[in-house]
Amino acid sequence: MSSAVIKIKFFASLREHVGQSEAEVAVSSVNTVIDVWNSATNNMSLPENTLMAVNMDYVDAAYLVKAGDEVAFFPPVTGG
Amino acid sequence: MLIEIKDAPFEPYQCLLEYQASAGFAGKFGATAVFVGSMREFNQGDDVEAMLLEHYPGMTEKYLQKISNEAAEKWDILDSLIIHRIGEMLPNDPIVLVAVWSAHRAAAFDASRYLMEELKSRAPFWKKESLKEDTRWVKKNT
Numbered sequence: 001m002s003s004a005v006i007k008i009k010f011f012a013s014l015r016e017h018v019g020q021s022e023a024e025v026a027v028s029s030v031n032t033v034i035d036v037w038n039s040a041t042n043n044m045s046l047p048e049n050t051l052m053a054v055n056m057d058y059v060d061a062a063y064l065v066k067a068g069d070e071v072a073f074f075p076p077v078t079g080g
Numbered sequence: 081m082l083i084e085i086k087d088a089p090f091e092p093y094q095c096l097l098e099y100q101a102s103a104g105f106a107g108k109f110g111a112t113a114v115f116v117g118s119m120r121e122f123n124q125g126d127d128v129e130a131m132l133l134e135h136y137p138g139m140t141e142k143y144l145q146k147i148s149n150e151a152a153e154k155w156d157i158l159d160s161l162i163i164h165r166i167g168e169m170l171p172n173d174p175i176v177l178v179a180v181w182s183a184h185r186a187a188a189f190d191a192s193r194y195l196m197e198e199l200k201s202r203a204p205f206w207k208k209e210s211l212k213e214d215t216r217w218v219k220k221n222t
Contacts, residue, residue, distance in 0.1 A: 012134050012206035013217040049220075051204075056139035058202075072136060072204075078218040079133070079164060079205025080117050080176050080196060 006030065006065055008040045011074035018044060018073075027067040034061040036071045049076050081152065081160055083144040085135065087167045092116045092177035095163055100181070105158040109181040113188035115196050121171035123218070128209045133166045133175070136204035140164075147198040151180070154194065155187040162195060164205065 008023040015021050023040040030036050033052050037044075052059055053072040065071060082099060096114060119131055144162050151160060163177040178195045182188040200221045207218040 009136070011136055011204065012208070053136075053139060053204075056136070056142050072139070074136065074204060075206065075217070076220045077200070077202065077204050078207045078221050079135070079203050080200040080221065 004028070004067055006036055006067070007070045008036060009070065009072040011072065013075045014047065014050060014073055017047065027065070031064060032061065033059055033063045033065060033071055036065055037061075037073060047075070050074070051076065081148050083141060083148060083162045084164075085137075085140060086163060086165050089169070089173055090163060090165065090177075092163065092174045095177060096161065096179050099161050099179070103159050103181075105181055109158050109183060111182050111185040111188040113180045113182075113185070113192035115176070115178040115192055116174055117176040117196075119169055119171050119173045119175055123209060126209075126211050128171065128211060130171075130210040131169050132208040132210070133169060134206045134208065135164075135166050139204050143203045144199065147195055147202065150198070151191040151194050155182070155191040157182040157187050157191050160191065160195060162199065164199070164203070166205070 004027055005024045006027055010018050010021055018041050025036055025039040030039055037046055051074050054063055054065060054069050121128055148160050158181040161179040165175050178192050180188045180192040209216055
C-alpha cells in the first residue's frame with residue numbers, strides 16, 4: 001500500500017552527492033526527518049546547511065513524519 | 081497575482097505589458113516597480129558559459145505563491161507578477177521578473193524588494209554553472 005511508505009526526493013548537488021534522485025522508506029522504520037535521511041542514504045553524514053522539507057514546507061531534522069509524506073533534502077537555494 | 085515558471089527564454093518586458101493589459105487594475109495604479117535578474121557571463125572570478133537552473137516542481141510554485149500572498153498582506157499593492165526561468169540558459173538570458181503595481185510608489189518599491197529577497201532565500205531553485213572546462217553548483221546566494 002503506497003500510504004505505508006515515505007517518498008523521498010533529493011535535489012541539485014545533494015542528489016549528486018547521494019547518487020539518487022528519489023527513494024522510499026517504510027514508515028514503520030522511521031520517526032523523524034533525520035531518520036528518513038539515515039534510512040534512505042544508508043547513514044551517510046548529512047552535509048552542513050542541508051535544507052529539509054515535508055510536503056513542500058520547510059521543517060527541521062526533528063520533525064515527525066507520517067505515512068504518505070513526501071520528504072525532500074536539498075542544498076541552500078540559489079535562485080533569482 | 082500571477083507566478084509562472086518558464087522552461088524557455090522569455091522577454092520580461094513583453095510579459096509585463098501583456099500581464100498589465102489583461103489585469104483588472106487599469107487606471108488605478110500610479111506606480112510599477114520592476115526587477116529583472118539576468119545571467120552574467122562571469123561569477124566569482126570565472127567566465128561562465130552557460131547555466132542550468134534546477135527547481136523542485138510543486139514546492140517552487142507553492143513558495144512563490146506564499147511570498148506573493150505575504151507581500152499582498154504587508155503592503156497596499158494592487159497586483160504582483162513573478163516569472164522565473166528554469167533549464168539551460170546562456171549569458172544575457174533573463175532569469176527572473178518581479179513586478180508590483182500600487183497606487184503610490186512606496187508600496188511597490190518595498191513589496192518588490194521583499195518578493196525578490198524572499199524568492200532568493202526560500203524558493204527552491206539551484207544554479208549549476210558551466211565554466212570552460214568544468215561545471216559547478218553555486219553554493220549560496222550573494
